[in-house]
Amino acid sequence: MVMAYHPPKSRDEAVATDRHDILAHAREAFDMEGGLVYLVGHSLGPATHNALDALHQAAHYDWRRGLVRSWNTADWFTLAKRTGGQLARLVGAKPAEIMIADSVSANLYKLASAAGSLAASSDLIVEEDEFPTDQYVIEALAGMSGVTFHRAAPGEGLGKLAETGGVLVHSLINYRTGALRDMAAAEKIAADCGGVIVWDLSHATGVVDVSLSKAGARLAAGCTYKYLNGGPGAPSFLYVRKDLTGKLESPLPGWMGHARPFAFEATYTPAEDITRFANGTPPILSLAALSGALEAFEALDISLVVAKAQALGDLVTRRAGELGLDIRSPLDASKRGGHVSFAHPNAHEIVRALAARNILADFRAPDTIRFGLSPLFLRFIDVWDAMDALADILETKSWDKDEYRKRAAVT
Ligand SMILES: Cc1ncc(COP(=O)(O)O)c(C=O)c1O
Missing domain, CATH: 3.40.640.10 (Type I PLP-dependent aspartate aminotransferase-like (Major domain))
Structure with a gap:
Protein backbone atom coordinates (compact mmCIF):
# COMPACT_ATOMS: atom_id res chain seq x y z
CA MET A 1 0.00 0.00 0.00
CA VAL A 2 1.29 3.44 -0.97
CA MET A 3 1.05 5.79 2.02
CA ALA A 4 0.81 8.92 -0.09
CA TYR A 5 -2.08 10.61 1.68
CA HIS A 6 -2.81 11.75 5.23
CA PRO A 7 -6.24 13.05 6.18
CA PRO A 8 -5.90 16.81 6.86
CA LYS A 9 -6.61 18.19 10.35
CA SER A 10 -7.43 21.75 9.30
CA ARG A 11 -8.75 23.64 6.28
CA ASP A 12 -5.23 24.90 5.53
CA GLU A 13 -3.91 21.36 5.64
CA ALA A 14 -6.68 20.31 3.24
CA VAL A 15 -5.56 22.99 0.78
CA ALA A 16 -1.94 21.85 1.13
CA THR A 17 -2.87 18.17 0.67
CA ASP A 18 -4.68 19.05 -2.56
CA ARG A 19 -1.69 21.06 -3.76
CA HIS A 20 0.56 18.00 -3.42
CA ASP A 21 -2.02 15.46 -4.58
CA ILE A 22 -0.42 13.13 -7.15
CA LEU A 23 -3.89 12.43 -8.55
CA ALA A 24 -4.97 16.09 -8.84
CA HIS A 25 -4.68 15.99 -12.62
CA ALA A 26 -7.35 13.23 -12.84
CA ARG A 27 -10.01 15.86 -12.03
CA GLU A 28 -9.36 17.55 -15.38
CA ALA A 29 -10.92 14.58 -17.16
CA PHE A 30 -14.36 15.56 -15.76
CA ASP A 31 -16.88 18.01 -17.14
CA MET A 32 -18.35 19.23 -13.85
CA GLU A 33 -20.13 22.37 -12.78
CA GLY A 34 -17.86 24.69 -10.73
CA GLY A 35 -18.83 25.01 -7.06
CA LEU A 36 -20.62 21.67 -6.88
CA VAL A 37 -19.43 19.18 -4.27
CA TYR A 38 -20.38 15.79 -5.65
CA LEU A 39 -20.47 13.11 -2.96
CA VAL A 40 -22.55 10.75 -5.08
CA GLY A 41 -19.92 9.29 -7.40
CA HIS A 42 -20.69 5.91 -5.81
CA SER A 43 -24.22 6.15 -7.15
CA LEU A 44 -23.87 7.87 -10.52
CA GLY A 45 -20.40 8.99 -11.54
CA PRO A 46 -20.09 12.36 -13.33
CA ALA A 47 -19.44 12.76 -17.06
CA THR A 48 -15.90 12.91 -18.39
CA HIS A 49 -14.98 14.89 -21.50
CA ASN A 50 -13.91 11.66 -23.19
CA ALA A 51 -17.19 9.90 -22.42
CA LEU A 52 -19.16 12.81 -23.86
CA ASP A 53 -16.92 12.94 -26.95
CA ALA A 54 -17.22 9.19 -27.51
CA LEU A 55 -20.99 9.41 -27.16
CA HIS A 56 -21.09 12.31 -29.60
CA GLN A 57 -18.97 10.39 -32.12
CA ALA A 58 -21.14 7.28 -31.81
CA ALA A 59 -24.41 9.20 -32.12
CA HIS A 60 -23.57 11.93 -34.63
CA TYR A 61 -21.19 10.13 -36.97
CA ASP A 62 -21.39 6.39 -36.54
CA TRP A 63 -25.18 6.20 -36.09
CA ARG A 64 -26.40 9.30 -37.96
CA ARG A 65 -24.06 8.94 -40.95
CA GLY A 66 -22.63 5.42 -40.81
CA LEU A 67 -25.95 3.80 -39.96
CA VAL A 68 -26.02 0.03 -40.17
CA ARG A 69 -22.57 0.01 -41.80
CA SER A 70 -21.10 1.04 -38.44
CA TRP A 71 -21.47 -2.49 -37.08
CA ASN A 72 -18.44 -3.17 -39.26
CA THR A 73 -16.87 0.21 -40.04
CA ALA A 74 -16.95 1.49 -36.43
CA GLU A 298 -5.83 4.34 -18.13
CA ALA A 299 -2.61 5.78 -16.74
CA LEU A 300 -3.64 5.76 -13.08
CA ASP A 301 -1.93 3.77 -10.38
CA ILE A 302 -4.86 2.06 -8.64
CA SER A 303 -2.98 1.84 -5.34
CA LEU A 304 -2.95 5.66 -5.27
CA VAL A 305 -6.67 5.78 -6.01
CA VAL A 306 -7.25 3.40 -3.08
CA ALA A 307 -4.96 5.38 -0.75
CA LYS A 308 -6.71 8.66 -1.57
CA ALA A 309 -10.18 7.12 -1.05
CA GLN A 310 -9.05 5.84 2.35
CA ALA A 311 -7.69 9.25 3.41
CA LEU A 312 -10.88 11.01 2.25
CA GLY A 313 -12.88 8.44 4.23
CA ASP A 314 -10.69 8.95 7.31
CA LEU A 315 -11.29 12.68 7.08
CA VAL A 316 -15.06 12.07 7.02
CA THR A 317 -15.12 9.50 9.85
CA ARG A 318 -12.91 11.66 12.08
CA ARG A 319 -15.00 14.79 11.63
CA ALA A 320 -18.27 12.84 11.84
CA GLY A 321 -17.02 11.37 15.14
CA GLU A 322 -16.35 14.91 16.43
CA LEU A 323 -19.94 15.79 15.50
CA GLY A 324 -21.23 12.81 17.47
CA LEU A 325 -22.76 11.21 14.36
CA ASP A 326 -23.78 7.57 14.40
CA ILE A 327 -21.18 6.24 11.92
CA ARG A 328 -22.23 2.99 10.25
CA SER A 329 -19.00 2.37 8.31
CA PRO A 330 -15.79 0.72 9.48
CA LEU A 331 -13.39 3.22 11.07
CA ASP A 332 -10.42 1.17 9.91
CA ALA A 333 -9.78 2.38 6.35
CA SER A 334 -8.40 -1.00 5.26
CA LYS A 335 -11.82 -2.53 5.99
CA ARG A 336 -13.83 0.15 4.18
CA GLY A 337 -14.70 0.89 0.56
CA GLY A 338 -15.19 4.31 -0.98
CA HIS A 339 -18.20 5.55 0.95
CA VAL A 340 -18.97 6.44 4.54
CA SER A 341 -22.46 6.18 6.03
CA PHE A 342 -24.11 7.73 9.03
CA ALA A 343 -27.51 6.98 10.52
CA HIS A 344 -29.75 9.87 11.58
CA PRO A 345 -33.54 9.97 12.11
CA ASN A 346 -33.69 13.05 9.85
CA ALA A 347 -31.29 11.73 7.23
CA HIS A 348 -33.58 12.67 4.34
CA GLU A 349 -33.98 16.29 5.44
CA ILE A 350 -30.24 16.63 6.09
CA VAL A 351 -29.39 15.38 2.59
CA ARG A 352 -31.87 17.88 1.13
CA ALA A 353 -30.39 20.71 3.22
CA LEU A 354 -26.91 19.81 1.91
CA ALA A 355 -28.25 19.82 -1.65
CA ALA A 356 -29.57 23.36 -1.08
CA ARG A 357 -25.91 24.31 -0.49
CA ASN A 358 -24.79 22.60 -3.71
CA ILE A 359 -23.43 19.55 -1.89
CA LEU A 360 -24.93 16.36 -3.28
CA ALA A 361 -24.90 13.31 -1.02
CA ASP A 362 -27.35 10.46 -0.91
CA PHE A 363 -30.02 9.09 1.32
CA ARG A 364 -30.90 5.43 1.70
CA ALA A 365 -34.18 4.70 3.43
CA PRO A 366 -34.93 4.61 6.22
CA ASP A 367 -32.18 6.59 7.95
CA THR A 368 -28.84 6.45 6.13
CA ILE A 369 -26.75 9.32 4.75
CA ARG A 370 -23.97 8.16 2.41
CA PHE A 371 -20.97 10.22 1.39
CA GLY A 372 -19.32 8.71 -1.69
CA LEU A 373 -15.66 9.65 -1.98
CA SER A 374 -14.55 9.29 -5.59
CA PRO A 375 -10.82 9.96 -5.56
CA LEU A 376 -10.54 10.98 -9.20
CA PHE A 377 -12.43 14.26 -8.95
CA LEU A 378 -12.90 15.03 -5.25
CA ARG A 379 -10.45 17.29 -3.44
CA PHE A 380 -9.77 17.25 0.29
CA ILE A 381 -11.06 20.81 0.48
CA ASP A 382 -14.40 19.73 -1.03
CA VAL A 383 -14.83 17.14 1.68
CA TRP A 384 -13.59 19.47 4.42
CA ASP A 385 -16.13 22.12 3.39
CA ALA A 386 -18.91 19.54 3.10
CA MET A 387 -18.22 18.46 6.69
CA ASP A 388 -18.32 22.14 7.80
CA ALA A 389 -21.68 22.51 6.05
CA LEU A 390 -22.96 19.33 7.69
CA ALA A 391 -21.84 20.60 11.11
CA ASP A 392 -23.65 23.89 10.52
CA ILE A 393 -26.85 22.18 9.30
CA LEU A 394 -26.89 19.97 12.41
CA GLU A 395 -26.07 22.75 14.85
CA THR A 396 -28.60 25.26 13.48
CA LYS A 397 -31.18 22.54 12.68
CA SER A 398 -31.60 24.21 9.31
CA TRP A 399 -32.69 20.78 7.98
CA ASP A 400 -35.98 21.20 9.86
CA LYS A 401 -38.13 22.52 6.99
CA ASP A 402 -41.27 21.15 5.35
CA GLU A 403 -39.75 21.45 1.88
CA TYR A 404 -36.96 19.03 2.93
CA ARG A 405 -39.46 16.43 4.09
CA LYS A 406 -41.00 15.97 0.63
CA ARG A 407 -39.68 12.83 -1.06
CA ALA A 408 -39.00 12.60 -4.78
CA ALA A 409 -39.62 9.37 -6.73
CA VAL A 410 -35.88 8.64 -6.68
CA THR A 411 -34.15 9.30 -3.36
C1 LIG B 1 -24.48 -3.53 -4.83
C2 LIG B 1 -25.41 -3.39 -6.00
N1 LIG B 1 -25.78 -4.49 -6.66
C3 LIG B 1 -26.62 -4.42 -7.72
C4 LIG B 1 -27.12 -3.22 -8.14
C5 LIG B 1 -28.11 -3.19 -9.28
O1 LIG B 1 -27.50 -2.96 -10.49
P1 LIG B 1 -28.37 -2.91 -11.83
O2 LIG B 1 -29.31 -1.75 -11.70
O3 LIG B 1 -27.35 -2.72 -12.92
O4 LIG B 1 -29.10 -4.19 -11.97
C6 LIG B 1 -26.75 -2.03 -7.49
C7 LIG B 1 -27.28 -0.73 -7.93
O5 LIG B 1 -27.02 0.31 -7.41
C8 LIG B 1 -25.87 -2.13 -6.38
O6 LIG B 1 -25.49 -1.05 -5.70
Whole structure:
Protein backbone atom coordinates (compact mmCIF):
# COMPACT_ATOMS: atom_id res chain seq x y z
CA MET A 1 0.00 0.00 0.00
CA VAL A 2 1.29 3.44 -0.97
CA MET A 3 1.05 5.79 2.02
CA ALA A 4 0.81 8.92 -0.09
CA TYR A 5 -2.08 10.61 1.68
CA HIS A 6 -2.81 11.75 5.23
CA PRO A 7 -6.24 13.05 6.18
CA PRO A 8 -5.90 16.81 6.86
CA LYS A 9 -6.61 18.19 10.35
CA SER A 10 -7.43 21.75 9.30
CA ARG A 11 -8.75 23.64 6.28
CA ASP A 12 -5.23 24.90 5.53
CA GLU A 13 -3.91 21.36 5.64
CA ALA A 14 -6.68 20.31 3.24
CA VAL A 15 -5.56 22.99 0.78
CA ALA A 16 -1.94 21.85 1.13
CA THR A 17 -2.87 18.17 0.67
CA ASP A 18 -4.68 19.05 -2.56
CA ARG A 19 -1.69 21.06 -3.76
CA HIS A 20 0.56 18.00 -3.42
CA ASP A 21 -2.02 15.46 -4.58
CA ILE A 22 -0.42 13.13 -7.15
CA LEU A 23 -3.89 12.43 -8.55
CA ALA A 24 -4.97 16.09 -8.84
CA HIS A 25 -4.68 15.99 -12.62
CA ALA A 26 -7.35 13.23 -12.84
CA ARG A 27 -10.01 15.86 -12.03
CA GLU A 28 -9.36 17.55 -15.38
CA ALA A 29 -10.92 14.58 -17.16
CA PHE A 30 -14.36 15.56 -15.76
CA ASP A 31 -16.88 18.01 -17.14
CA MET A 32 -18.35 19.23 -13.85
CA GLU A 33 -20.13 22.37 -12.78
CA GLY A 34 -17.86 24.69 -10.73
CA GLY A 35 -18.83 25.01 -7.06
CA LEU A 36 -20.62 21.67 -6.88
CA VAL A 37 -19.43 19.18 -4.27
CA TYR A 38 -20.38 15.79 -5.65
CA LEU A 39 -20.47 13.11 -2.96
CA VAL A 40 -22.55 10.75 -5.08
CA GLY A 41 -19.92 9.29 -7.40
CA HIS A 42 -20.69 5.91 -5.81
CA SER A 43 -24.22 6.15 -7.15
CA LEU A 44 -23.87 7.87 -10.52
CA GLY A 45 -20.40 8.99 -11.54
CA PRO A 46 -20.09 12.36 -13.33
CA ALA A 47 -19.44 12.76 -17.06
CA THR A 48 -15.90 12.91 -18.39
CA HIS A 49 -14.98 14.89 -21.50
CA ASN A 50 -13.91 11.66 -23.19
CA ALA A 51 -17.19 9.90 -22.42
CA LEU A 52 -19.16 12.81 -23.86
CA ASP A 53 -16.92 12.94 -26.95
CA ALA A 54 -17.22 9.19 -27.51
CA LEU A 55 -20.99 9.41 -27.16
CA HIS A 56 -21.09 12.31 -29.60
CA GLN A 57 -18.97 10.39 -32.12
CA ALA A 58 -21.14 7.28 -31.81
CA ALA A 59 -24.41 9.20 -32.12
CA HIS A 60 -23.57 11.93 -34.63
CA TYR A 61 -21.19 10.13 -36.97
CA ASP A 62 -21.39 6.39 -36.54
CA TRP A 63 -25.18 6.20 -36.09
CA ARG A 64 -26.40 9.30 -37.96
CA ARG A 65 -24.06 8.94 -40.95
CA GLY A 66 -22.63 5.42 -40.81
CA LEU A 67 -25.95 3.80 -39.96
CA VAL A 68 -26.02 0.03 -40.17
CA ARG A 69 -22.57 0.01 -41.80
CA SER A 70 -21.10 1.04 -38.44
CA TRP A 71 -21.47 -2.49 -37.08
CA ASN A 72 -18.44 -3.17 -39.26
CA THR A 73 -16.87 0.21 -40.04
CA ALA A 74 -16.95 1.49 -36.43
CA ASP A 75 -16.47 -2.04 -35.10
CA TRP A 76 -19.63 -1.89 -32.99
CA PHE A 77 -19.82 -5.66 -33.07
CA THR A 78 -16.79 -6.10 -30.78
CA LEU A 79 -17.34 -2.99 -28.62
CA ALA A 80 -18.68 -4.92 -25.61
CA LYS A 81 -15.62 -7.15 -25.49
CA ARG A 82 -13.18 -4.34 -26.21
CA THR A 83 -14.68 -2.23 -23.43
CA GLY A 84 -14.42 -5.23 -21.12
CA GLY A 85 -10.75 -5.40 -22.04
CA GLN A 86 -10.29 -1.77 -20.93
CA LEU A 87 -11.90 -2.56 -17.59
CA ALA A 88 -10.03 -5.82 -16.89
CA ARG A 89 -6.99 -4.24 -15.20
CA LEU A 90 -9.24 -2.47 -12.69
CA VAL A 91 -10.52 -5.79 -11.34
CA GLY A 92 -7.31 -7.79 -11.65
CA ALA A 93 -8.54 -9.92 -14.54
CA LYS A 94 -7.40 -10.75 -18.08
CA PRO A 95 -9.18 -8.94 -20.94
CA ALA A 96 -10.65 -12.22 -22.19
CA GLU A 97 -12.29 -12.77 -18.79
CA ILE A 98 -14.50 -9.67 -18.89
CA MET A 99 -17.38 -8.66 -21.05
CA ILE A 100 -19.95 -5.91 -20.79
CA ALA A 101 -23.63 -6.74 -21.06
CA ASP A 102 -27.01 -6.17 -19.48
CA SER A 103 -27.55 -5.01 -15.89
CA VAL A 104 -25.93 -6.29 -12.70
CA SER A 105 -29.29 -7.86 -11.83
CA ALA A 106 -29.35 -9.87 -15.08
CA ASN A 107 -25.69 -10.86 -14.79
CA LEU A 108 -26.05 -12.08 -11.22
CA TYR A 109 -28.92 -14.24 -12.38
CA LYS A 110 -26.91 -15.67 -15.28
CA LEU A 111 -23.80 -16.33 -13.20
CA ALA A 112 -25.60 -17.78 -10.17
CA SER A 113 -27.51 -20.11 -12.47
CA ALA A 114 -24.37 -21.17 -14.34
CA ALA A 115 -22.47 -21.62 -11.06
CA GLY A 116 -24.79 -24.47 -10.11
CA SER A 117 -22.85 -26.82 -12.38
CA LEU A 118 -19.61 -26.07 -10.49
CA ALA A 119 -20.88 -26.23 -6.92
CA ALA A 120 -21.07 -29.30 -4.69
CA SER A 121 -24.74 -28.58 -3.91
CA SER A 122 -27.50 -26.62 -5.61
CA ASP A 123 -28.40 -24.47 -2.54
CA LEU A 124 -28.53 -20.72 -3.21
CA ILE A 125 -27.48 -18.30 -0.47
CA VAL A 126 -27.62 -14.53 0.02
CA GLU A 127 -27.35 -12.39 3.14
CA GLU A 128 -30.33 -10.30 4.19
CA ASP A 129 -28.41 -7.01 4.12
CA GLU A 130 -27.24 -7.44 0.53
CA PHE A 131 -28.45 -4.98 -2.09
CA PRO A 132 -32.15 -5.82 -2.68
CA THR A 133 -31.71 -6.86 -6.32
CA ASP A 134 -29.22 -9.54 -5.30
CA GLN A 135 -31.77 -11.00 -2.90
CA TYR A 136 -34.68 -10.82 -5.35
CA VAL A 137 -32.73 -12.45 -8.16
CA ILE A 138 -31.37 -15.30 -6.07
CA GLU A 139 -34.65 -16.04 -4.35
CA ALA A 140 -36.46 -16.07 -7.71
CA LEU A 141 -33.79 -18.29 -9.28
CA ALA A 142 -34.11 -20.75 -6.39
CA GLY A 143 -37.91 -20.76 -6.78
CA MET A 144 -37.72 -21.38 -10.53
CA SER A 145 -35.09 -24.11 -10.22
CA GLY A 146 -36.75 -25.75 -7.22
CA VAL A 147 -33.58 -25.59 -5.11
CA THR A 148 -33.16 -24.62 -1.46
CA PHE A 149 -32.85 -20.90 -0.79
CA HIS A 150 -31.10 -19.51 2.29
CA ARG A 151 -31.43 -15.87 3.34
CA ALA A 152 -28.57 -15.77 5.83
CA ALA A 153 -28.21 -13.24 8.64
CA PRO A 154 -25.67 -10.45 7.98
CA GLY A 155 -22.15 -11.89 8.17
CA GLU A 156 -23.36 -15.51 8.10
CA GLY A 157 -23.37 -16.17 4.35
CA LEU A 158 -19.93 -17.76 4.32
CA GLY A 159 -20.85 -20.02 7.23
CA LYS A 160 -23.90 -21.18 5.28
CA LEU A 161 -21.71 -21.71 2.22
CA ALA A 162 -19.28 -23.85 4.24
CA GLU A 163 -22.20 -25.88 5.56
CA THR A 164 -23.93 -26.46 2.21
CA GLY A 165 -21.28 -26.19 -0.53
CA GLY A 166 -23.82 -24.22 -2.59
CA VAL A 167 -23.68 -20.89 -4.42
CA LEU A 168 -23.36 -17.62 -2.49
CA VAL A 169 -23.96 -14.19 -3.98
CA HIS A 170 -21.71 -11.85 -2.02
CA SER A 171 -20.89 -8.14 -2.30
CA LEU A 172 -17.25 -7.17 -1.92
CA ILE A 173 -18.45 -3.89 -0.39
CA ASN A 174 -21.75 -3.54 1.42
CA TYR A 175 -23.86 -0.90 -0.35
CA ARG A 176 -25.09 0.59 2.91
CA THR A 177 -22.14 0.48 5.32
CA GLY A 178 -19.19 0.43 2.91
CA ALA A 179 -17.71 -2.58 4.77
CA LEU A 180 -15.09 -4.38 2.66
CA ARG A 181 -14.89 -8.17 2.64
CA ASP A 182 -11.75 -10.28 2.32
CA MET A 183 -12.10 -11.87 -1.11
CA ALA A 184 -9.16 -14.27 -0.83
CA ALA A 185 -10.28 -15.57 2.59
CA ALA A 186 -13.84 -16.08 1.30
CA GLU A 187 -12.58 -17.92 -1.80
CA LYS A 188 -10.54 -20.21 0.44
CA ILE A 189 -13.73 -21.16 2.33
CA ALA A 190 -15.51 -21.76 -0.99
CA ALA A 191 -12.66 -23.93 -2.30
CA ASP A 192 -12.61 -26.01 0.90
CA CYS A 193 -16.36 -26.79 0.83
CA GLY A 194 -16.85 -27.13 -2.93
CA GLY A 195 -19.06 -24.03 -2.99
CA VAL A 196 -18.98 -21.12 -5.42
CA ILE A 197 -19.11 -17.37 -4.78
CA VAL A 198 -20.60 -14.97 -7.30
CA TRP A 199 -19.15 -11.58 -6.36
CA ASP A 200 -21.10 -8.36 -6.70
CA LEU A 201 -18.41 -5.74 -7.30
CA SER A 202 -20.77 -2.81 -7.84
CA HIS A 203 -19.47 -0.62 -5.01
CA ALA A 204 -15.88 -1.80 -5.28
CA THR A 205 -14.74 -1.35 -8.86
CA GLY A 206 -12.63 1.76 -9.36
CA VAL A 207 -12.15 2.55 -5.67
CA VAL A 208 -10.64 -0.49 -3.91
CA ASP A 209 -8.05 -3.04 -4.92
CA VAL A 210 -10.05 -5.77 -6.66
CA SER A 211 -7.71 -8.64 -7.51
CA LEU A 212 -9.99 -11.31 -8.91
CA SER A 213 -7.31 -13.63 -10.29
CA LYS A 214 -5.00 -13.28 -7.30
CA ALA A 215 -7.84 -13.97 -4.85
CA GLY A 216 -8.91 -17.08 -6.78
CA ALA A 217 -12.34 -15.66 -7.69
CA ARG A 218 -14.28 -17.52 -10.35
CA LEU A 219 -17.37 -15.43 -11.08
CA ALA A 220 -18.31 -11.77 -10.62
CA ALA A 221 -20.44 -8.93 -11.92
CA GLY A 222 -20.54 -5.22 -11.17
CA CYS A 223 -21.74 -1.74 -12.07
CA THR A 224 -20.03 0.66 -14.43
CA TYR A 225 -22.11 3.77 -13.68
CA LYS A 226 -20.72 4.34 -10.19
CA TYR A 227 -16.97 4.92 -9.67
CA LEU A 228 -16.26 4.07 -13.32
CA ASN A 229 -18.41 7.01 -14.48
CA GLY A 230 -19.90 5.10 -17.43
CA GLY A 231 -23.15 7.14 -17.48
CA PRO A 232 -26.76 6.65 -16.38
CA GLY A 233 -27.80 3.06 -17.00
CA ALA A 234 -24.35 2.10 -18.31
CA PRO A 235 -24.25 -1.68 -18.81
CA SER A 236 -22.76 -4.02 -16.23
CA PHE A 237 -19.61 -6.09 -16.56
CA LEU A 238 -19.28 -9.74 -15.85
CA TYR A 239 -16.20 -11.83 -15.11
CA VAL A 240 -15.73 -15.55 -15.68
CA ARG A 241 -12.34 -17.10 -14.93
CA LYS A 242 -10.82 -18.15 -18.25
CA ASP A 243 -10.57 -21.89 -17.61
CA LEU A 244 -14.27 -22.05 -16.69
CA THR A 245 -15.79 -20.20 -19.62
CA GLY A 246 -16.27 -23.23 -21.86
CA LYS A 247 -17.77 -25.25 -19.00
CA LEU A 248 -20.53 -22.83 -18.08
CA GLU A 249 -23.89 -22.29 -19.70
CA SER A 250 -25.85 -19.08 -19.65
CA PRO A 251 -29.51 -19.60 -18.73
CA LEU A 252 -30.43 -16.87 -21.24
CA PRO A 253 -29.03 -18.03 -24.57
CA GLY A 254 -29.52 -15.33 -27.18
CA TRP A 255 -28.25 -14.82 -30.69
CA MET A 256 -25.41 -12.51 -29.61
CA GLY A 257 -24.01 -15.31 -27.45
CA HIS A 258 -24.07 -17.79 -30.36
CA ALA A 259 -20.83 -19.03 -31.87
CA ARG A 260 -22.03 -17.84 -35.31
CA PRO A 261 -24.78 -15.22 -34.85
CA PHE A 262 -24.91 -14.30 -38.51
CA ALA A 263 -25.29 -17.88 -39.67
CA PHE A 264 -28.86 -17.64 -38.25
CA GLU A 265 -28.91 -21.27 -37.22
CA ALA A 266 -32.07 -22.73 -35.72
CA THR A 267 -30.32 -24.27 -32.74
CA TYR A 268 -28.06 -22.68 -30.17
CA THR A 269 -24.31 -23.25 -30.08
CA PRO A 270 -22.63 -21.06 -27.45
CA ALA A 271 -19.56 -19.02 -28.39
CA GLU A 272 -16.34 -20.56 -27.13
CA ASP A 273 -15.34 -17.43 -25.23
CA ILE A 274 -17.05 -15.18 -22.67
CA THR A 275 -19.35 -13.84 -25.40
CA ARG A 276 -21.56 -16.84 -24.58
CA PHE A 277 -22.86 -14.75 -21.65
CA ALA A 278 -24.20 -12.10 -24.02
CA ASN A 279 -27.75 -12.50 -25.24
CA GLY A 280 -29.25 -9.55 -27.14
CA THR A 281 -27.98 -6.59 -29.16
CA PRO A 282 -25.46 -4.52 -27.17
CA PRO A 283 -26.37 -0.91 -26.18
CA ILE A 284 -23.86 0.81 -28.45
CA LEU A 285 -24.38 4.40 -27.31
CA SER A 286 -23.97 3.44 -23.65
CA LEU A 287 -20.95 1.30 -24.45
CA ALA A 288 -19.36 4.17 -26.35
CA ALA A 289 -19.78 6.49 -23.34
CA LEU A 290 -18.40 3.84 -20.99
CA SER A 291 -15.42 3.18 -23.21
CA GLY A 292 -14.63 6.92 -23.22
CA ALA A 293 -15.11 7.12 -19.44
CA LEU A 294 -12.67 4.27 -18.77
CA GLU A 295 -9.89 6.29 -20.42
CA ALA A 296 -9.78 8.39 -17.22
CA PHE A 297 -8.31 5.33 -15.45
CA GLU A 298 -5.83 4.34 -18.13
CA ALA A 299 -2.61 5.78 -16.74
CA LEU A 300 -3.64 5.76 -13.08
CA ASP A 301 -1.93 3.77 -10.38
CA ILE A 302 -4.86 2.06 -8.64
CA SER A 303 -2.98 1.84 -5.34
CA LEU A 304 -2.95 5.66 -5.27
CA VAL A 305 -6.67 5.78 -6.01
CA VAL A 306 -7.25 3.40 -3.08
CA ALA A 307 -4.96 5.38 -0.75
CA LYS A 308 -6.71 8.66 -1.57
CA ALA A 309 -10.18 7.12 -1.05
CA GLN A 310 -9.05 5.84 2.35
CA ALA A 311 -7.69 9.25 3.41
CA LEU A 312 -10.88 11.01 2.25
CA GLY A 313 -12.88 8.44 4.23
CA ASP A 314 -10.69 8.95 7.31
CA LEU A 315 -11.29 12.68 7.08
CA VAL A 316 -15.06 12.07 7.02
CA THR A 317 -15.12 9.50 9.85
CA ARG A 318 -12.91 11.66 12.08
CA ARG A 319 -15.00 14.79 11.63
CA ALA A 320 -18.27 12.84 11.84
CA GLY A 321 -17.02 11.37 15.14
CA GLU A 322 -16.35 14.91 16.43
CA LEU A 323 -19.94 15.79 15.50
CA GLY A 324 -21.23 12.81 17.47
CA LEU A 325 -22.76 11.21 14.36
CA ASP A 326 -23.78 7.57 14.40
CA ILE A 327 -21.18 6.24 11.92
CA ARG A 328 -22.23 2.99 10.25
CA SER A 329 -19.00 2.37 8.31
CA PRO A 330 -15.79 0.72 9.48
CA LEU A 331 -13.39 3.22 11.07
CA ASP A 332 -10.42 1.17 9.91
CA ALA A 333 -9.78 2.38 6.35
CA SER A 334 -8.40 -1.00 5.26
CA LYS A 335 -11.82 -2.53 5.99
CA ARG A 336 -13.83 0.15 4.18
CA GLY A 337 -14.70 0.89 0.56
CA GLY A 338 -15.19 4.31 -0.98
CA HIS A 339 -18.20 5.55 0.95
CA VAL A 340 -18.97 6.44 4.54
CA SER A 341 -22.46 6.18 6.03
CA PHE A 342 -24.11 7.73 9.03
CA ALA A 343 -27.51 6.98 10.52
CA HIS A 344 -29.75 9.87 11.58
CA PRO A 345 -33.54 9.97 12.11
CA ASN A 346 -33.69 13.05 9.85
CA ALA A 347 -31.29 11.73 7.23
CA HIS A 348 -33.58 12.67 4.34
CA GLU A 349 -33.98 16.29 5.44
CA ILE A 350 -30.24 16.63 6.09
CA VAL A 351 -29.39 15.38 2.59
CA ARG A 352 -31.87 17.88 1.13
CA ALA A 353 -30.39 20.71 3.22
CA LEU A 354 -26.91 19.81 1.91
CA ALA A 355 -28.25 19.82 -1.65
CA ALA A 356 -29.57 23.36 -1.08
CA ARG A 357 -25.91 24.31 -0.49
CA ASN A 358 -24.79 22.60 -3.71
CA ILE A 359 -23.43 19.55 -1.89
CA LEU A 360 -24.93 16.36 -3.28
CA ALA A 361 -24.90 13.31 -1.02
CA ASP A 362 -27.35 10.46 -0.91
CA PHE A 363 -30.02 9.09 1.32
CA ARG A 364 -30.90 5.43 1.70
CA ALA A 365 -34.18 4.70 3.43
CA PRO A 366 -34.93 4.61 6.22
CA ASP A 367 -32.18 6.59 7.95
CA THR A 368 -28.84 6.45 6.13
CA ILE A 369 -26.75 9.32 4.75
CA ARG A 370 -23.97 8.16 2.41
CA PHE A 371 -20.97 10.22 1.39
CA GLY A 372 -19.32 8.71 -1.69
CA LEU A 373 -15.66 9.65 -1.98
CA SER A 374 -14.55 9.29 -5.59
CA PRO A 375 -10.82 9.96 -5.56
CA LEU A 376 -10.54 10.98 -9.20
CA PHE A 377 -12.43 14.26 -8.95
CA LEU A 378 -12.90 15.03 -5.25
CA ARG A 379 -10.45 17.29 -3.44
CA PHE A 380 -9.77 17.25 0.29
CA ILE A 381 -11.06 20.81 0.48
CA ASP A 382 -14.40 19.73 -1.03
CA VAL A 383 -14.83 17.14 1.68
CA TRP A 384 -13.59 19.47 4.42
CA ASP A 385 -16.13 22.12 3.39
CA ALA A 386 -18.91 19.54 3.10
CA MET A 387 -18.22 18.46 6.69
CA ASP A 388 -18.32 22.14 7.80
CA ALA A 389 -21.68 22.51 6.05
CA LEU A 390 -22.96 19.33 7.69
CA ALA A 391 -21.84 20.60 11.11
CA ASP A 392 -23.65 23.89 10.52
CA ILE A 393 -26.85 22.18 9.30
CA LEU A 394 -26.89 19.97 12.41
CA GLU A 395 -26.07 22.75 14.85
CA THR A 396 -28.60 25.26 13.48
CA LYS A 397 -31.18 22.54 12.68
CA SER A 398 -31.60 24.21 9.31
CA TRP A 399 -32.69 20.78 7.98
CA ASP A 400 -35.98 21.20 9.86
CA LYS A 401 -38.13 22.52 6.99
CA ASP A 402 -41.27 21.15 5.35
CA GLU A 403 -39.75 21.45 1.88
CA TYR A 404 -36.96 19.03 2.93
CA ARG A 405 -39.46 16.43 4.09
CA LYS A 406 -41.00 15.97 0.63
CA ARG A 407 -39.68 12.83 -1.06
CA ALA A 408 -39.00 12.60 -4.78
CA ALA A 409 -39.62 9.37 -6.73
CA VAL A 410 -35.88 8.64 -6.68
CA THR A 411 -34.15 9.30 -3.36
C1 LIG B 1 -24.48 -3.53 -4.83
C2 LIG B 1 -25.41 -3.39 -6.00
N1 LIG B 1 -25.78 -4.49 -6.66
C3 LIG B 1 -26.62 -4.42 -7.72
C4 LIG B 1 -27.12 -3.22 -8.14
C5 LIG B 1 -28.11 -3.19 -9.28
O1 LIG B 1 -27.50 -2.96 -10.49
P1 LIG B 1 -28.37 -2.91 -11.83
O2 LIG B 1 -29.31 -1.75 -11.70
O3 LIG B 1 -27.35 -2.72 -12.92
O4 LIG B 1 -29.10 -4.19 -11.97
C6 LIG B 1 -26.75 -2.03 -7.49
C7 LIG B 1 -27.28 -0.73 -7.93
O5 LIG B 1 -27.02 0.31 -7.41
C8 LIG B 1 -25.87 -2.13 -6.38
O6 LIG B 1 -25.49 -1.05 -5.70
